[in-house]
Amino acid sequence: NSYKNFLNEHPVFTLDEYIKEISRNKSTAYNNLMKSYISKGKVKSIKRGLYAVVPSGSNSDSFKADEILIASRLADDAVLAFHSALEVMGYNHNVFYRHYYYTDNPKRKIKINNFEYVSVKTPIKLKNISCSNQGIESIEYNNLKIMRTNRERTFVDCLNKPDYVGGMEELYRSIEKYPYLDFERVLKYLDLFDSKVLYARVGFFLGQHKKKFFVEDNLLDELKAKIPSSVVYFTPGRKKGQLVKKWNLIVPEKVKEKEWEEFQE
DSSP states (O other): OHHHHHHHHOSEEEHHHHHHHHOSOHHHHHHHIIIIIITTTSEEEEETTEEEEOOTTSOTTTOOOOHHHHHHTSSTTOEEOHHHHHHHHTOOSSOOSEEEEEESSOOOOEEETTEEEEEEEOOGGGTTSOGGGGTEEEEEETTEEEEEEOHHHHHHHHHHOGGGGTSHHHHHHHHTTOSOOOHHHHHHHHHHHTOHHHHHHHHHHHHHTHHHHTOOHHHHHHHHTTSOSSOEESSTTTOOOEEEGGGTEEEOHHHHTTGGGGGOO
16 A cells, blocks of 8 residues: 555655655545554654654664664755765765755754754755756665765865864865766866865865876866965864965865874774
């Protein structure tokens, strides 16, 4: 029946998704959810309007839904981003108890099962552009369709807001796990963002990783042509560092020398 099919395909779901899909009488659908599924421990309420299917054999009280799936359903336009996007792609270095997602209508951060969920407003410049051009992909994750930023957009986004990826060391160690970067996509996304500071940050990072990502000089020249004429900072918050003249960028010593590598086994 339609109820069972829906629950099989939606391990985590919103009430809106459920009503829309079942699309019968709203109150009948809601009552059925309450009486046949929640009261019998087959479905669990995560928060108002958000539910998880309890796998058969699991105890409803102790069952905790997948936190990535929860994040993907906290807004109807939620797009997993920053450290969470890295995690979904399998490139994160550390595991965090905080998830980030883009939405046009950010809400206050919330805590569910010891995980914190932080919404980030979709950048204004990207709002009226189709999904594919924004660097967003729809993928299947643990049997549910979710949206996340793609590899190249995640790279640029993380350099734009390193705090949302857990700082520079986590950013470097995560991005260095990428097998490759599609530079056409990187440039396309940078052009949409249109931030001179970002051109400088991306240029410096790629200059540091020329061998790793097979970065050609003409790409670095293209980025260099768009950097600010005055000095800017590699990390937000004006942290002290050394001036890298080529990029008009003040870079913290630790980042410039990738000091954390000394402690790797």
